[in-house]
Amino acid sequence: MSAEEAQIEAVTDGVKKLKFDDREHYNVVFIGHVDAGKSTLAGQILYITGMVDQRTIEKYEREAKEKNRESWFLAFIMDCGEDEREKGKTVEVGRAHFETEAHRYTILDAPGHRGYVPNMIGGASQADIGVLVISARKGEFEAGFDKGGQTREHATLAKTLGIDRLIIVINKMDEPTVKWAQERFDQIVKDLSQFLKGLGYDMKKNVQFIPIAGLTGVNIKDPLSPEICPWYKGHSLIQALDNIPSLNRKQEGALRVPIIDKYKDRGITVVLGKVESGTITKGQKVVLMPNRVTTEVVSLKCHEEEVEWCKPGENVSIYLKCDDEDIHSGHVLCNTENPCEPIQEFIGQFIVLDKNMLAPGYTAMMHIHTAIEHFKIKTIISKIDRKTGKPLPDKVFSAKSKDIIEARFEMERPICVEKFETLSAMGRFTVRESKTIGVGKVLKVKPLKSSIS
Numbered sequence: 001m002s003a004e005e006a007q008i009e010a011v012t013d014g015v016k017k018l019k020f021d022d023r024e025h026y027n028v029v030f031i032g033h034v035d036a037g038k039s040t041l042a043g044q045i046l047y048i049t050g051m052v053d054q055r056t057i058e059k060y061e062r063e064a065k066e067k068n069r070e071s072w073f074l075a076f077i078m079d080c081g082e083d084e085r086e087k088g089k090t091v092e093v094g095r096a097h098f099e100t101e102a103h104r105y106t107i108l109d110a111p112g113h114r115g116y117v118p119n120m121i122g123g124a125s126q127a128d129i130g131v132l133v134i135s136a137r138k139g140e141f142e143a144g145f146d147k148g149g150q151t152r153e154h155a156t157l158a159k160t161l162g163i164d165r166l167i168i169v170i171n172k173m174d175e176p177t178v179k180w181a182q183e184r185f186d187q188i189v190k191d192l193s194q195f196l197k198g199l200g201y202d203m204k205k206n207v208q209f210i211p212i213a214g215l216t217g218v219n220i221k222d223p224l225s226p227e228i229c230p231w232y233k234g235h236s237l238i239q240a241l242d243n244i245p246s247l248n249r250k251q252e253g254a255l256r257v258p259i260i261d262k263y264k265d266r267g268i269t270v271v272l273g274k275v276e277s278g279t280i281t282k283g284q285k286v287v288l289m290p291n292r293v294t295t296e297v298v299s300l301k302c303h304e305e306e307v308e309w310c311k312p313g314e315n316v317s318i319y320l321k322c323d324d325e326d327i328h329s330g331h332v333l334c335n336t337e338n339p340c341e342p343i344q345e346f347i348g349q350f351i352v353l354d355k356n357m358l359a360p361g362y363t364a365m366m367h368i369h370t371a372i373e374h375f376k377i378k379t380i381i382s383k384i385d386r387k388t389g390k391p392l393p394d395k396v397f398s399a400k401s402k403d404i405i406e407a408r409f410e411m412e413r414p415i416c417v418e419k420f421e422t423l424s425a426m427g428r429f430t431v432r433e434s435k436t437i438g439v440g441k442v443l444k445v446k447p448l449k450s451s452i453s
């Protein structure tokens, strides 16, 4: 039975009635240095899994040829904006859906350019699994991995944004400078393993390396044939994804949907987001925090299909019975019984990645779930011993790169967050100026008008 047939319960008068889909949904973010081949790979996956029809492919092939970028046609499937096609760059986070018999997936194709790291954070903060794309081509792996390349920054951010599962695809193995050479693959695995281990990845349990050629579609779905590469006996990329065990999602928890975007559909307010915990049902009364906009769910859509309810992990379009004026990205849709109370101050643990001097009074932008807000460090409470993870006794006046501190963060405006231990997706944050300054997690929150608990 095909993946689509598996979903159909009955067909009456040509109308398909869909079964509740038991297949778990995963958000997969593609990260890595610019030109590593992320968009090409994403396009190839959509092609191989039958999500793009032959006519669309031919159209993209024609378009790419007209622009003298023939080899880019697969990337065109992901890079939708005209602007991006002209430049051949991925700016916004592209989204696409594909499915197999085992799971349903949304691909988030994050931009690799330095200036677009905030978009990458946006993509990664919604992801369950990271696919780190590495170019094996001579010089390209080195450029991406050296200081200034995005491989390190993306992998670091992915880990701190809570992506514990990483599939590393060593791409462009078909390149004349590589020719599926095991030595090249092994060397890259060795260099990356050392680095990823240092970031705290569980290399045995949660990280795997797969050689591929995204452009020609080798080792994406079908396993590698020994004629192409006799030494690799592992899974193809899609086999590896299908074998990822179920994630423990908080279906019983309070409803939390951080809002990514909003728009109007035939006059009805629609918000987009990923259900991080709890379930959402058609007809349910909900409240958007921190503005306390109380409303009702008119209808729900998952990947363009109308659904009765949604569980955690799903990306959902929520049609609401209210005006959209007071709703913005970064707000959180909650159930009315126990909404996420707004805070303006919290205590967080913060790892300084790239700053010479950081002291109380420091201000920058904080990215936390889908919110981007100004904040100030009010006080530094203590420095944390890297070995024991415990606070050091000395008084602290400032911090610098590699320090881990506990500090009091003050937001310019009220926001909704959760403690990291309660709901990690809403309790980890990234601090940025024009570069990433550091990453952290929320330890204690202080709801407005109460003392810190």
Ligand code: GDP
Pocket: 032, 033, 034, 035, 036, 037, 038, 039, 040, 041, 071, 072, 075, 088, 090, 112, 133, 171, 172, 173, 174, 175, 212, 213, 214, 215, 216
């Ligand atoms: P992105 O910036 O990571 O999204 O990279 P793109 O997908 O746009 O690809 C960058 C360039 O690498 C394009 O010219 C692709 O055709 C090329 N490329 C991507 N995958 C492969 C591959 O598997 N083999 C070879 N030889 N080239 C590839």
